[in-house]
Amino acid sequence: MKTIKILSLIAVAGLTFWSCSDDDDAPEEVNEEETITTMTITLVPQGGGTTVTLQTQDLDGDGPNAPVVTVSDDLAANTTYGGAVVVLDETVTPADNITLEVAEEDDEHQFFYIPTGNITDITYGDQDDDGNPVGLIFTLTTGGAGAATLAVTLRHEPKKPNDGTLADAGGETDIAETFNITIQ
C-alpha cells in the first residue's frame, strides 16, 4: 500500500511540473546594445575647400555582410584637414550616438590613426583627464599627390599612455577600418 502511495505521489509531482512549465509565448527580441554600426570621419580643409567624409557602415553587425566603406572625395595635396569622428549605432531609431559614451569614458578609449603613403602627419587634437590623447578630434596633413591609406582603430581599455602603436596599446578593438585615399 505504502509503495503505491509513494509511486502515485511521484507520478503526480512529475506531471504537475511537466504541465505547469509549458509556455508558448514568443520570446522578446534583443537589439544588440553595444553595437557600433557606423563610423564617420569628417575632414574639413583648413582655409576652405571640399569637405571629405570617410565612412564605414556595417548594418548587420556581426552578421555575414562586410562593412560598406566609402570615401566621399579625393584629398587635396599639401593641405591640413581638421578631423572629427562620429560613431553611431544605427540598428535603433533614432540612431544611438556612441561618440558621447567614448567621450565620457575617454580614459578607457583611444583612436589610433596609422597612415601610409602621402599623408605626412596626424596630430591628436584632444586629451583625456590624464593628458593622454583620445582622438575624437585630430588634424591630418597631406603631402604631394599620390595614393595613401588611413587605418583607423578604436581601442577599448588600451594601455594609457602608450607609444602610439597598436601593439603597445593592447586592449580590445571596437572599430578597425582602413580607408584607401587618393591625394590630388
Added chain:
Amino acid sequence: MLFILLVFTTPFTVWSQDCNYTLSGQVTDYHSKLPLVNATIQIVGQPFSATTDLDGKFEISNLCAGMYQLEISHPECNTILVQRRIDRSIFIELKMEHHLEELDEVQVVGEVLNKKTNTALEESVKLATLEAYSSGSLGDALKEIGGVSSLNTGANIVKPVIHGLNGSRVLILNDGVRMQDMEWGDEHAPNIDINSVGAVSVIKGAAALQYGGDAIGGVVVMEQARIPAKDTLYGRTFLNGVSNGRGGSASSELTRAFGEGWFVKGQGSYKRLGDHEAPDYILSNTGVQEIGGTLQFGKHQFAWGWDVRYSYFNSEIAILRASHIGNVDDLIRSINNGQPEIIRPFTYDLQNPRQEVTHHLGKAKFYRRFEGLGKLNVQYDFQNNRRFEFDVRRGELDDRASLDLELTTHTLTTDFKWDAKERFDLHFGLLGRYQENFANPATGVRRLIPDYDKYDFGSFLVGEFRVNDAWLLEAGLRYDFNRIDAQKFYRTTRWEERGYDTEFQDLVVEDLGTQLLVNPVLNYHNFSSTIGAKYGFNGSLLRFNYALAQRAPNPAELFSDGLHHSAARIELGDLRIDSETSHKFIASWQKDFAHWGFTLEPFVNWVQDFILLEPTGVEFTIRGAFPVWEYRQTNARLLGVDVSAYSNWSTRWRSQHGFSLVKGNDTENDIALINIPSGNFRNSVTFSKPEWNDFEVSLESQYVLRQNEVPDNITVFSPEQQEEVLLEINTAPDAYHLLGLQSKMGFQLGETTKLTTSLRINNLLDTSFREYLNRQRFFADDLGRNIILQLKLNY
C-alpha cells in the same frame, strides 16, 4: 561507536531450565527461491552452529528457551542477522541475497562501486584519489584514468574528454541523475563539487545503455558511498591550502545512520583561490570561488527503500583577462607575443570576463524488491542550471551579463531488473524528460542559444548471461526520441547567407525587418545497441564490446549564431545537422602475475556524420575580421590504445606506468580532427612504509607528446597589416614533461578518529608549458608549481 558495539555483542539470552528445543529451517535464495547449500547458521555468543544441506535445510537441537541472535552467512551472500525467541521447537525460513557482486546496497562504506557493464572498458577512481583532488575539480581527478584527458579553459574549467571526445558525447551521471548543465559549450565545466562524490567510474564507450544511448565518448558515473544499516554517526573534514592561487578549500561531511535503515547525510564545501600563476608571470583574472552543499535522507532496507537528495553548486570563475580579445588582429598579436598582454599584480578579485553558474539538483528515488523476481526503481529528478557570462563591456553594461541562460529539466525514470535466474539478468527501463531553456533578453546581446523546449523519451533493454565461470555475454538495445522546439531570432542577412530562406522559409513566424523570428521543431529517432563478451582464463581477462550509439545534435550545434565575444570568434550552427552514429569496438586484455600485471585496451570508433566545430574562414565587421567557426558533419575515425602496467618491486616499492594515444581522422577529407588529445606517458614510483604512520611518498612523471596531427591553419586578411596572414590557430604547442611529488602520513587520534596529512606538489620543477587542449594556450602559459597541503580528519 562503542555503544553500537555493545548492542551487537550483548547476547539476547534469558536462561531457563528447559533445554530440549530444536531450531530447524531452510535457507533460500531471495531471487530464485532455490535452496542455498553450505550456508552457516551461527548462534551469536553460543557454541551452537549448523550448515545447510543440499536442500538448504539445517537443524540445531538442545536449545534452551530464550531470545537468540542468529548469524547466517554464505560465501556468495551478504551475512544476515536474525533474532528469534525460542519457547518451543520452531522451523524458520531464511532468505539470503545471493548476488553479492551486483547488490548495490552492500553495506561497506567507501567501497568502490559495482561494475556498470561487464564487457566494456570501465575504470574507477579510488576514493583516495578523489580525496587528493579535494581542492581541484572532477575533470582533474578523472585524468588519473588512462584514456581520459580534459579540455580546459584555464585551470578552473575542466571538461572531461574520454577517448578523444567531450561535451555532449560524455554523459555525466551524478548519483543516478544525468547532469543537464549546458555541457555543449567548450567553456562549460560540469557543475559538480568533487567533495560530494563518493566514487567515480568511467565507462569508455556507449555500452552502458541504461544511462543513455548517446554516450559516443563515454559515461562518467558518480555515486554516493553506501551508508551502513546500523546505528552510527561518522564524518570527514578536509582542509586544503593551495599555493598557486594563494587560497584553499574546506569541506565537511557528516552521516547519521539508524539501525532501521534510516539515514541522513549532509555535506558542504567552499573553495576560494585568487589569480593563478605561470612560472614567469601572474595569470591575471584567473581566480575562482565555489560553494557546494548536499543534503540527503531516506530509508534503505533490503526489500524496499527511498531517498531524497538535494544538492547545490555555485561557481564563480574569472577568465584570463588577456584571453578576451577584440578581433583577428588581436588574436594574431596574442599568438605572436608569447606572453599575455595584460599582466597585473596578484588579486583575489574576480573581474570580467567571468562566469557564474548555479546548479540545483533535486532527486527522489524509490525502490522495491520483489521476491523471486527482481528490483523496481522509480526516480524523479529536477535540475536547474543558471549561467551568467560577463564580458568586458562599456560603461554600466559591464555589470550586466552578456549571456544569461536558465536551463530547467524534469526527468522521470523507472527501471526493473529481473534477476531471478542465477545465470541470467534482464534490465528494462523507461525515461521521460522535459527541458526548457530560457535565454534572458535583458543582456542586451543577441542570444547565442535560443529559447527552446525539449522532450525526450527513452527505453532500454539490457541482458546479461553468465554462460559459465569463464564466459559472460552481454547485449542491449535502446531507443530514444528527442524533440526540440525552439524559438530563435535570426538576422535576416544570416538567414539568407545560410541558405535557410530557400529551405526553411516556412519556419518563419514573424519578420521584424532586420531579424526573423523562427520556430524550428526538430525530431530525432535514435537507436543504440551493444553486444559484448568477457572471458577469463588462468589469470587473464579478455573483454570485447561493440556499441552502436546515436546522438541527436545539441542546441549549440543546431542554433549557434553569433559572435562569441570572449573567444573572439563567430560560431555558426546549422539547422540541417542530423544525428551522428558511432560504431565503437573495444577490446581489453588484463593479466596479473605474482608481482606485476598489465592491461592493454585498444579501440576504434567510426563515427558517421560526426559533428565538429572548426575554424573555416573570417568574416568582416566594423570591429575588424573575426575567425568563423562552423559546425559541419563528416565521417570520422578515432583509433587509440590505453596501456597500463604495475609492478610491486618489494613490499615497500611499487611502480605504475601508463600510456594513452588517440588518433582522430576526418576520413571524408583525409585530414586530422581538431582537439584530439596528444599521446602521453604517466609513470610513478611509490615508496610506502605503513610502520611509519602509513607513510607514503611517490614521484610522478607525466610526459605529453606534441600533437602533430592537427587540421591546417587558416589564412586571414589582417586589416592592421593590410595583407593575408597565416593564423596559427591550429598549431599545437611543444611537448612537455612535468614532475609531481606526493606524500602522506596518517595519525590515529582516537578509536575512530584519524588525521591524514598530505603534501602534493604539482609541476615540481616550475616548468613553462602550454597544453594543446587548453583553450587559453594562445594567450598564456599553463600553471606553474603548485603546492597543496591537505589535512583530512575522519571521525
